Amino acid sequence: MKDVVDIEVVEDRTADSTCDEGFLRVRRLTLRTHYDDGSVSDPYPCDMVSRANVDAVAVVIYQIYQDDDARKTVHVALRSGIRPPVTLRKHDELVQPDERTYYLIHEIVAGLIEDEDVGPDGIERRAAAECLEEAGYEVAPAEIQPLGAPLFASPGASNEKFFLRAVETDLHHRREPTGDGSVMEEAGAVSIMPLDEAIAACRSGEIPDSKTEIALLRLCDKIGYLPQLGCFADDVQYRQREVD
Numbered sequence: 001m002k003d004v005v006d007i008e009v010v011e012d013r014t015a016d017s018t019c020d021e022g023f024l025r026v027r028r029l030t031l032r033t034h035y036d037d038g039s040v041s042d043p044y045p046c047d048m049v050s051r052a053n054v055d056a057v058a059v060v061i062y063q064i065y066q067d068d069d070a071r072k073t074v075h076v077a078l079r080s081g082i083r084p085p086v087t088l089r090k091h092d093e094l095v096q097p098d099e100r101t102y103y104l105i106h107e108i109v110a111g112l113i114e115d116e117d118v119g120p121d122g123i124e125r126r127a128a129a130e131c132l133e134e135a136g137y138e139v140a141p142a143e144i145q146p147l148g149a150p151l152f153a154s155p156g157a158s159n160e161k162f163f164l165r166a167v168e169t170d171l172h173h174r175r176e177p178t179g180d181g182s183v184m185e186e187a188g189a190v191s192i193m194p195l196d197e198a199i200a201a202c203r204s205g206e207i208p209d210s211k212t213e214i215a216l217l218r219l220c221d222k223i224g225y226l227p228q229l230g231c232f233a234d235d236v237q238y239r240q241r242e243v244d
Contacts, residue, residue, distance in 0.1 A: 002187045004103040007087045025050050049158045051112070058110035058211050059127045060147065060166040060219045061137055062195065072232055074195040074225055076216065077171055078106040078207075079134050081188035086208075104188055106201070107209045108216075109134045110162070127165045135190050136177040139167050147218040153211065164215045166222065195220070196227040 019026040027048045033041040061077040086102040111130035113123065124141040131137045147164035154160070171192050179185045193201075195216060202213035220226070224233040 004082055004087075004187045007082065007084050007103075009088070009091075023051065025052075047157070051160070053112040053114060054159055055113045055150075055161045055163065056110055057113060057123050057127045057130065057163045057165055058108050058215055059131055059144070060108050060164075060215050061131060061135060061139075061171070062166060062168055062219060063171045064168065064223070072235065073230075074219075074223070075171055075192050076108075076195050076198050076219075077135055077137070077174075078191050078193065078198065078212070079109055079188060080104045080106045080191060082184050084184075102208065105209055106191060106198075106207045106212070108212045110211070113163075123163050123165070127163075127167070131167060131169075133178045133180055134185075136174040137167075137169050137171075138175070139169050143167050143169070145222070147215055147222060151211075151214065162211050164211070164218060166215070166219050195225060196230050199227045 019028060027050060029046045029048065030043050031046045032043050035041075062074055064072055064074050066072045081104065083102065083105050086105065089098055090101045109130050111126060111133065113126050117123065117126045121141055124144040127144045128139050128141045131139050145166045145168075147166050150161050150163045152158070152161055174190065177185075177190070198207065199213065199216050199220075201207040202209070202216065207213070217227075225231075226233055226236065229236065
């Protein structure tokens with residue numbers, strides 16, 4: 001793992017670029033809202049950020065452990081990586097300046113849904129591919145579990161939709177991630193941590209990624225884990241019966 005100490009802006013191509021080129025594309029629209037009574041609003045401007053591949057899948061990779069006393073715990077695998085847009089906030093004149101510079105951010109595994117990911121199991125195939133590419137875990141698409149309905153990442157500015165998924169696997173049986181060959185994946189590493197600690201890190205701002213926090217909490221709902229108590233719901237019921 002390489003430690004990131006800075007990100008340098010080698011060239012700013014903004015002034016010489018059009019809004020419909022590059023990885024992200026900006027559509028500058030004039031809209032009019034139509035209402036059910038037949039009236040329409042005045043025209044108003046609206047900018048929208050999009051990509052050629054609009055949507056993405058994000059996956060919580062986890063494992064449930066059980067010790068000799070039958071006490072169960074949950075651990076998750078997170079991938080750290082550089083996110084230049086938030087790192088470069090240190091150069092912005094912010095109304096509320098950041099307390100720290102964001103060099104590496106821990107997130108759940110995620111990736112864009114590609115053109116070949118068609119069909120009813122396309123999202124699961126992409127999720128399994130990202131588990132191997134970003135974290136080194138080889139899982140089958142059939143093992144991928146849904147985590148509720150998809151959500152929009154930033155509906156006021158982007159049309160991107162995230163499909164949340166989870167997969168349980170042996171977190172210690174991992175190989176080197178295949179990667180996608182991009183420079184942004186040179187830094188960072190895979191970390192394994194208890195689920196309740198990962199959620200606490202999201203809430204404290206140590207992990208400032210919204211999709212990660214939402215997906216971790218949805219995983220708790222799915223498997224019946226209570227992060228505030230650090231145990232499963234059925235454990236609470238069992239202990240209550242012992243007390244009674």
